[in-house]
Amino acid sequence: xxxxxxxxxxxxxxxxxxxxxxxxxxxxxxxxxxxxxxxxxxxxxxxxxxxxxxxxxxxxxxxxxxxxxxxxxxxxxxxxxxxxxxxxxxxxxxxxxxxxxxxxxxxxxxxxxxxxxxxxxxxxxxxxxxxxxxxxxxxxxxxxxxxxxxxxxxxxxxxxxxxxxxxxxxxxxxxxxxxxxxxxxxxxxxxxxxxxxxxxxxxxxxxxxxxxxxxxxxxxxxxxxxxxxxxxxxxxxxxxxxxxxxxxxxxxxxxxxxxxxxxxxxxxxxxxxxxxxxxxxxxxxxxxxxxxxxxxxxxxxxxxxxxxxxxxxxxxxxxxxxxxxxxxxxxxxxxxxxxxxxxxxxxxxxxxxxxxxxxxxxxxxxxxxxxxxxxxxxxxxxxxxxxxxxxxxxxxx
Amino acid sequence: xxxxxxxxxxxxxxxxxxxxxxxxxxxxxxxxxxxxxxxxxxxxxxxxxxxxxxxxxxxxxxxxxxxxxxxxxxxxxxxxxxxxxxxxxxxxxxxxxxxxxxxxxxxxxxxxxxxxxxxxxxxxxxxxxxxxxxxxxxxxxxxxxxxxxxxxxxxxxxxxxxxxxxxxxxxxxxxxxxxxxxxxxxxxxxxxxxxxxxxxxxxxxxxxxxxxxxxxxxxxxxxxxxxxxxxxxxxxxxxxxxxxxxxxxxxxxxxxxxxxxxxxxxxxxxxxxxxxxxxxxxxxxxxxxxxxxxxxxxxxxxxxxxxxxxxxxxxxxxxxxxxxxxxxxxxxxxxxxxxxxxxxxxxxxxxxxxxxxxxxxxxxxxxxxxxxxxxxxxxxxxxxxxxxxxxxxxxxx
Numbered sequence: 001x002x003x004x005x006x007x008x009x010x011x012x013x014x015x016x017x018x019x020x021x022x023x024x025x026x027x028x029x030x031x032x033x034x035x036x037x038x039x040x041x042x043x044x045x046x047x048x049x050x051x052x053x054x055x056x057x058x059x060x061x062x063x064x065x066x067x068x069x070x071x072x073x074x075x076x077x078x079x080x081x082x083x084x085x086x087x088x089x090x091x092x093x094x095x096x097x098x099x100x101x102x103x104x105x106x107x108x109x110x111x112x113x114x115x116x117x118x119x120x121x122x123x124x125x126x127x128x129x130x131x132x133x134x135x136x137x138x139x140x141x142x143x144x145x146x147x148x149x150x151x152x153x154x155x156x157x158x159x160x161x162x163x164x165x166x167x168x169x170x171x172x173x174x175x176x177x178x179x180x181x182x183x184x185x186x187x188x189x190x191x192x193x194x195x196x197x198x199x200x201x202x203x204x205x206x207x208x209x210x211x212x213x214x215x216x217x218x219x220x221x222x223x224x225x226x227x228x229x230x231x232x233x234x235x236x237x238x239x240x241x242x243x244x245x246x247x248x249x250x251x252x253x254x255x256x257x258x259x260x261x262x263x264x265x266x267x268x269x270x271x272x273x274x275x276x277x278x279x280x281x282x283x284x285x286x287x288x289x290x291x292x293x294x295x296x297x298x299x300x301x302x303x304x305x306x307x308x309x310x311x312x313x314x315x316x317x318x319x320x321x322x323x324x325x326x327x328x329x330x331x332x333x334x335x336x337x338x339x340x341x342x343x344x345x346x347x348x349x350x351x352x353x354x355x356x357x358x359x360x361x362x363x364x365x366x367x368x369x370x371x372x373x374x375x376x377x378x379x380x381x382x383x384x385x386x387x388x389x390x391x392x393x394x395x396x397x
Numbered sequence: 398x399x400x401x402x403x404x405x406x407x408x409x410x411x412x413x414x415x416x417x418x419x420x421x422x423x424x425x426x427x428x429x430x431x432x433x434x435x436x437x438x439x440x441x442x443x444x445x446x447x448x449x450x451x452x453x454x455x456x457x458x459x460x461x462x463x464x465x466x467x468x469x470x471x472x473x474x475x476x477x478x479x480x481x482x483x484x485x486x487x488x489x490x491x492x493x494x495x496x497x498x499x500x501x502x503x504x505x506x507x508x509x510x511x512x513x514x515x516x517x518x519x520x521x522x523x524x525x526x527x528x529x530x531x532x533x534x535x536x537x538x539x540x541x542x543x544x545x546x547x548x549x550x551x552x553x554x555x556x557x558x559x560x561x562x563x564x565x566x567x568x569x570x571x572x573x574x575x576x577x578x579x580x581x582x583x584x585x586x587x588x589x590x591x592x593x594x595x596x597x598x599x600x601x602x603x604x605x606x607x608x609x610x611x612x613x614x615x616x617x618x619x620x621x622x623x624x625x626x627x628x629x630x631x632x633x634x635x636x637x638x639x640x641x642x643x644x645x646x647x648x649x650x651x652x653x654x655x656x657x658x659x660x661x662x663x664x665x666x667x668x669x670x671x672x673x674x675x676x677x678x679x680x681x682x683x684x685x686x687x688x689x690x691x692x693x694x695x696x697x698x699x700x701x702x703x704x705x706x707x708x709x710x711x712x713x714x715x716x717x718x719x720x721x722x723x724x725x726x727x728x729x730x731x732x733x734x735x736x737x738x739x740x741x742x743x744x745x746x747x748x749x750x751x752x753x754x755x756x757x758x759x760x761x762x763x764x765x766x767x768x769x770x771x772x773x774x775x776x777x778x779x780x781x782x783x784x785x786x787x788x789x790x791x792x793x794x
Binding site: 221315324 | 543545546548550552595597598599601603604612614615616618624625626628630632633634635636640653656657660661705707709710711712714723724725726727728781782783
């Protein structure tokens with residue numbers, strides 16, 4: 001019965017999907033068999049690209065017997081109900097981060113997939129990146145002693161990329177805590193042992209025209225005594241890719257002449273409606289769509305900003321080239337081959353889980369714990385108090 | 398009566414003094430007129446270098462009519478009593494950081510100098526550095542809007558430099574909180590407005606052979622809503638000068654081949670006594686003393702690791718070359734001339750205060766507020782609770 005290819009249906013052909021597109025189009029383990037999206041232009045592009053019908057009916061996708069697994073890349077607030085429906089139809093699920101906006105929703109998703117006996121995987125997130133997984137392996141080897149302290153930062157232009165109004169409303173899942181902290185927390189939890197027992201945070205929302213969190217600094221305590229400091233700033237000034245050898249989040253070489261380009265583009269959109277139109281114009285299949293199925297040339301490993309994991313006998317730094325090991329007496333790079341195609345690590349985990357029944361690292365219960373820390377950051381910043389996140393757990397392997 | 402030169406006596410010819418030596422020997426506004434130290438070798442070197450008698454009697458230094466001001470660079474725990482004695486003799490005082498180990502000591506020092514009508518300045522600290530002062534000016538100009546978020550980090554080999562036993566005992570003022578956080582807090586307070594209203598911190602002391610804090614991460618809240626994240630790691634693995642264009646704390650070009658050299662040197666010192674001997678052998682005037690009065694060649698501005706000050710319309714980054722301004726639409730360097738001699742900013746402030754009666758930025762009440770934050774970091778890490786530091790104040794100008 002087992003096909004050598006995983007037959008995948010896609011729900012939602014928005015930005016998250018376009019970031020996975022080179023992977024889905026080129027990883028030979030994946031066969032796209034169906035898609036759904038409310039936008040006719042996106043559906044039409046999918047039909048052109050893959051020769052497969054696409055329509056707005058999510059339930060039909062769930063019922064489609066050709067579909068083994070569904071990649072849910074719809075707006076955050078739809079995730080819970082859609083995962084429940086997919087599970088009810090016996091489909092495996094990969095759902096984009098953030099998993100959901102509340103812990104109750106996460107629990108519903110976990111329970112629905114467990115009842116149905118299907119895989120639930122949450123991603124893409126940058127904790128799938130090969131250099132992060134390599135750092136995790138190096139830690140697990142015990143060669144460098146215990147993890148004591150982690151530092152993570154990322155300075156980007158996130159807040160000035162074109163948005164739909166809900167993406168600028170925290171209550172609707174907007175802002176950097178839901179969209180960006182989810183990456184950083186996932187990475188830091190993976191490398192720090194997974195179980196966060198205290199969170200103190202400040203958040204910043206200082207552009208009144210974009211009234212959601214654009215920045216944060218958080219301090220996490222871990223069971224066992226390690227701690228992590230995480231900072232994120234999406235206000236488009238300093239770019240921390242300068243500390244990643246000029247390589248961007250997607251593994252591309254940065255063009256520093258493009259400083260401020262996100263803000264410049266937004267200046268042509270004076271209302272929320274203009275901005276949503278601007279965003280839509282660049283979507284998959286729309287007038288300004290410039291993406292393709294082709295693999296990006298010369299891409300290095302993806303990253304989410306500088307990460308320093310301090311162990312007893314070395315600081316480990318995952319970078320686009322591998323993991324730098326700054327040890328007691330020497331500095332060396334544990335080099336990784338350039339990636340065969342972007343985000344193949346995501347397919348590794350999904351394929352192995354569904355086809356080979358291997359355990360999922362980025363499971364529902366793992367991602368619920370990350371969501372709990374995201375919510376603790378928001379609550380700590382709002383209350384000025386330390387928060388103790390619930391549902392924490394160590395990595396499955 | 399006013400001489401054009403400031404007649405300075407030095408108390409303590411240890412490491413802090415040797416770091417100020419090129420400044421004190423070459424700044425034409427300074428005339429060294431006396432010195433005191435318990436070590437005959439150090440005194441003998443001072444006599445060779447400056448042709449001025451040196452002896453162990455601190456009170457005689459205070460009573461010396463040639464002395465206008467005393468630079469107190471003795472071990473931390475002696476600062477309070479020595480400042481009181483200097484003030485009682487009507488001498489102006491520059492006392493090294495950390496100002497003292499308790500707030501009561503700080504208050505005694507402030508009151509003694511106020512009663513005597515003499516200047517009390519606390520330094521050197523790296524918040525005197527011209528690029529930091531330039532960043533402060535840029536903030537004060539209002540051109541970039543309000544300060545919203547500050548990020549500071551520094552990864553060094555501090556813990557593996559040779560130490561006396563007390564320097565590895567937090568109760569005696571050892572460890573990175575007293576010695577190193579004092580720099581970072583001073584910088585962050587200067588740029589963040591000065592008034593810290595919450596502190597949450599974790600500290601790390603994970604080398605049992607050196608049982609004091611070697612690392613910390615702290616989150617500071619400021620009056621007005623700005624926040625700062627500070628991380629320090631002195632365990633000698635990653636070196637954050639890699640993010641400062643390869644320029645070291647003292648403005649020197651780093652030699653990466655020297656990675657691990659501090660640990661290697663310590664391997665020859667197996668007991669605390671051996672280590673104290675090793676440290677002493679490199680002191681001023683001792684067998685391995687290799688310093689000189691000469692100005693370091695090609696030195697750039699000193700620094701204390703990467704600092705990013707996020708304002709409404711730019712991130713400001715003080716570096717050895719000046720202040721990088723990553724703005725809304727462009728990136729530019731507000732360049733500073735290379736320093737005429739290291740730490741001349743310290744003499745600027747001291748000389749102007751004593752000779753021209755200008756206000757002191759790094760005053761006793763300023764440094765007490767910094768000490769309060771240092772102690773809050775220790776208390777927060779020990780209790781796991783948020784601390785509210787006392788005695789906070791904005792910069793004097």
